[in-house]
Amino acid sequence: MAPGFSDIIEEARLSARALLDYGESFFNPTVRLGVTGLSRAGKTVFITALIHGLTRGGRFPVFEALATGRIARAQLAPQPDDAVPRFDYENHLRTLIEHRCWPNSTVDISELRLVIDYQRHNGADRTLTLDIVDYPGEWLLDLPLLNKSYEQWSAESLALSRAAPRAPLAAAWHAELANLKAEGKEDEQATLASAKLFTDYLRACRDERFAMSLLPPGRFLMPGNLKGSPALTFAPLDVPADGTAADGSLWAMMVRRYEAYKDVVVRPFFRDHFARLDRQIVLIDALAAFNSGAEALHDLEAALAGILDCFRVGRSTILSALFRPRIDRILFAATKADHLHHLSHDRLEAVLRRAVTGAVERAEATGAAIDVVALAAVRATREAQVQRGRDKLPSILGTPVPGENAGGEIFDGKTEVATFPGDLPADPEALFNGEPFRGLSSTEADKADYRFLRFRPPQLEHDGSGEPALPHIRLDRALQFLIGDRLQ
Ligand code: GDP
Numbered sequence: 001m002a003p004g005f006s007d008i009i010e011e012a013r014l015s016a017r018a019l020l021d022y023g024e025s026f027f028n029p030t031v032r033l034g035v036t037g038l039s040r041a042g043k044t045v046f047i048t049a050l051i052h053g054l055t056r057g058g059r060f061p062v063f064e065a066l067a068t069g070r071i072a073r074a075q076l077a078p079q080p081d082d083a084v085p086r087f088d089y090e091n092h093l094r095t096l097i098e099h100r101c102w103p104n105s106t107v108d109i110s111e112l113r114l115v116i117d118y119q120r121h122n123g124a125d126r127t128l129t130l131d132i133v134d135y136p137g138e139w140l141l142d143l144p145l146l147n148k149s150y151e152q153w154s155a156e157s158l159a160l161s162r163a164a165p166r167a168p169l170a171a172a173w174h175a176e177l178a179n180l181k182a183e184g185k186e187d188e189q190a191t192l193a194s195a196k197l198f199t200d201y202l203r204a205c206r207d208e209r210f211a212m213s214l215l216p217p218g219r220f221l222m223p224g225n226l227k228g229s230p231a232l233t234f235a236p237l238d239v240p241a242d243g244t245a246a247d248g249s250l251w252a253m254m255v256r257r258y259e260a261y262k263d264v265v266v267r268p269f270f271r272d273h274f275a276r277l278d279r280q281i282v283l284i285d286a287l288a289a290f291n292s293g294a295e296a297l298h299d300l301e302a303a304l305a306g307i308l309d310c311f312r313v314g315r316s317t318i319l320s321a322l323f324r325p326r327i328d329r330i331l332f333a334a335t336k337a338d339h340l341h342h343l344s345h346d347r348l349e350a351v352l353r354r355a356v357t358g359a360v361e362r363a364e365a366t367g368a369a370i371d372v373v374a375l376a377a378v379r380a381t382r383e384a385q386v387q388r389g390r391d392k393l394p395s396i397l398g399t400p401v402p403g404e405n406a407g408g409e410i411f412d413g414k415t416e417v418a419t420f421p422g423d424l425p426a427d428p429e430a431l432f433n434g435e436p437f438r439g440l441s442s443t444e445a446d447k448a449d450y451r452f453l454r455f456r457p458p459q460l461e462h463d464g465s466g467e468p469a470l471p472h473i474r475l476d477r478a479l480q481f482l483i484g485d486r487l488q
């Protein structure tokens with residue numbers, strides 16, 4: 001498609017911004033690290049643990065610059081972008097450490113600047129500025145909409161909603177859709193009703209028992225300050241992917257709003273945030289997907305391909321040719337690995353690697369280095385061998401958050417519980433072929449669904465020498481991949 005006028009203006013704006021960033025980064029080396037992932041993937045916990053570890057000298061043996069003592073100091077600096085909220089680090093940390101509760105999750109973009117004083121391998125003292133940008137993955141999955149017409153998006157969304165396991169969830173919306181006349185006169189009430197049913201369907205897909213990942217438009221589930229505005233009030237229609245709407249029709253109204261969504265939501269996000277990132281970590285609650293079965297896993301794979309496509313969109317602007325390549329490292333991280341025994345951590349990584357490889361084959365090359373890791377930013381469990389009959393089972397111990405779980409069991413928030421977290425298959429292919437992830441031995445599973453158990457953050461032992469480090473799993477490996485090379 002030939003670039004339109006708005007695309008040219010967009011490119012000009014992007015170029016101006018990149019020049020500014022480039023100039024600043026020349027005198028003051030900066031890495032802008034994007035942290036994203038779908039709702040509840042673990043972004044807030046990850047960023048809090050990462051900042052705490054860097055500023056308070058966490059136990060990071062694999063993060064070479066820190067482990068070898070080359071980092072003299074890492075400290076917070078004033079947040080650089082005036083129009084972006086600051087990541088509420090201090091509050092989140094207090095919630096985690098003092099209250100042993102999980103902090104409130106990401107619902108909007110936020111940012112924090114960290115300044116790292118370090119010594120190069122050759123002995124010279126240097127400073128690296130690390131800007132951490134936290135944003136909902138739902139926004140990222142919107143980027144492919146920039147290259148799609150309303151008709152294409154409608155056709156794709158409808159096809160997805162008609163396939164298993166989504167179809168039953170879409171029944172109410174489909175019934176309403178069957179009564180809508182795309183060619184009929186534009187109608188605000190019908191649009192409102194359809195948008196509401198479509199949003200209900202998207203929300204049902206997000207239910208953790210289904211754990212569907214591919215759900216644009218992202219703001220329908222995370223509307224923020226746009227709630228109720230026309231740009232968020234539209235829905236797919238059953239129209240031909242190459243058709244054109246007649247003036248004044250319901251169809252034309254939907255097209256207008258879809259384009260407004262791109263103008264007021266997607267393009268500003270791309271220009272002001274995404275196009276400025278250098279590195280990206282994508283957090284994935286892979287265990288939730290495993291628990292939901294093979295379909296959720298294939299959905300996850302499609303979402304990963306979608307995400308990789310977004311990075312390609314990012315690179316195809318003229319910017320990348322003019323200035324330094326932007327996102328040049330992407331890390332996919334399966335979070336909450338502390339829900340598994342360490343014997344399964346490599347297997348978790350293998351499943352994610354398999355999903356990413358499939359996605360790389362489907363998406364075109366992004367030009368960025370890609371890696372995967374299974375991590376727990378904050379390790380909430382310990383490991384133990386639990387005697388079951390004659391067997392000793394590799395188990396995890398943790399304090400469940402207070403309340404009642406799906407099995408009707410009541411937890412007081414103080415007592416530790418030992419669970420056998422289940423094994424991931426040695427061959428990742430098995431999960432993709434539909435073999436269920438067995439969370440527990442069946443007798444336990446009958447009693448309570450421990451697979452969905454949430455543990456409280458750990459109790460930290462104070463030994464009197466400053467603030468204790470937060471336990472984690474492989475957070476240091478993630479850091480080494482993301483910024484290790486910039487601290488050489
Ligand atoms: P966000 O929506 O991506 O910001 O997700 P959060 O960081 O708020 O995490 C969502 C929930 O996942 C938290 O409330 C915790 O229950 C859980 N969680 C996140 N990270 C970890 C982790 O490292 N270990 C454990 N056990 N749970 C985690």
